[in-house]
Amino acid sequence: MAAERPIPLSSFVVRPATMEDASSLFHAWQRLRNHNAGIDRRFIPAPVSQDEFVLDLAELLRRPQSAAFVAELDRGLGGFISGRVEQNQPDRLPSAHLTVGYLWVEPRFRRRGIARALFDAVAAWGRGHDGVAHFEMAVLNADHAAAAFWRSIGFAPFIERLWAPLSAPEADA
Numbered sequence: 001m002a003a004e005r006p007i008p009l010s011s012f013v014v015r016p017a018t019m020e021d022a023s024s025l026f027h028a029w030q031r032l033r034n035h036n037a038g039i040d041r042r043f044i045p046a047p048v049s050q051d052e053f054v055l056d057l058a059e060l061l062r063r064p065q066s067a068a069f070v071a072e073l074d075r076g077l078g079g080f081i082s083g084r085v086e087q088n089q090p091d092r093l094p095s096a097h098l099t100v101g102y103l104w105v106e107p108r109f110r111r112r113g114i115a116r117a118l119f120d121a122v123a124a125w126g127r128g129h130d131g132v133a134h135f136e137m138a139v140l141n142a143d144h145a146a147a148a149f150w151r152s153i154g155f156a157p158f159i160e161r162l163w164a165p166l167s168a169p170e171a172d173a
């Protein structure tokens with residue numbers, strides 16, 4: 001089978017997501033969650049129906065503190081990103097930062113600058129929020145491709161999220 005021809009950089013456009021994207025976004029979001037679950041089995045996606053997703057998307061698009069963008073290709077959606085303003089813990093300044101909730105690029109469209117363009121859209125949106133001057137976000141430690149992407153656009157490790165099972169108490173002797 002012939003290899004898929006690389007798409008030139010000019011063949012996608014990044015635009016704000018709309019409710020008309022809901023169905024495509026739901027399926028892409030499921031692929032992202034399955035990707036995460038495949039990277040680390042401690043990541044367990046909660047069941048979310050398409051109807052529930054659509055309600056959450058409407059809320060996300062309605063709130064001034066959150067936004068979502070899609071990369072549109074003539075063959076459909078190539079990826080998406082969601083971002084929001086998140087409050088810090090009350091004892092730490094500055095009081096808020098930007099965070100990326102979800103970022104996904106379809107495997108066949110990767111390494112063509114789509115994630116970078118999606119991130120740029122969130123960053124441009126974030127500059128419109130007073131008092132917000134940096135990003136903080138969580139990334140799966142085992143996702144080396146994701147880590148390489150974030151490093152390539154200037155992210156560096158800051159706070160590490162640790163994990164341990166709650167073990168049963170020792171049985172009395």
Ligand SMILES: CC(C)(COP(=O)(O)OP(=O)(O)OC[C@H]1O[C@@H](n2cnc3c(N)ncnc32)[C@H](O)[C@@H]1OP(=O)(O)O)[C@@H](O)C(=O)NCCC(=O)NCCS
Pocket residue numbers: 032035103104105106109110111112113114115116117138139140143144145146148149150152153
């Ligand atoms: C991570 C992800 C979003 C990157 O999307 P992408 O559109 O391929 O990224 P870009 O083309 O914008 O890459 C920009 C730069 O990031 C780095 N990068 C991206 N993917 C990489 C990889 N797999 N390995 C090494 N470096 C990578 C490179 O420096 C790249 O520049 P280059 O192609 O000129 O070398 C995509 O692989 C993806 O959707 N992965 C699964 C979901 C995920 O990990 N989401 C982020 C969770 S926090």
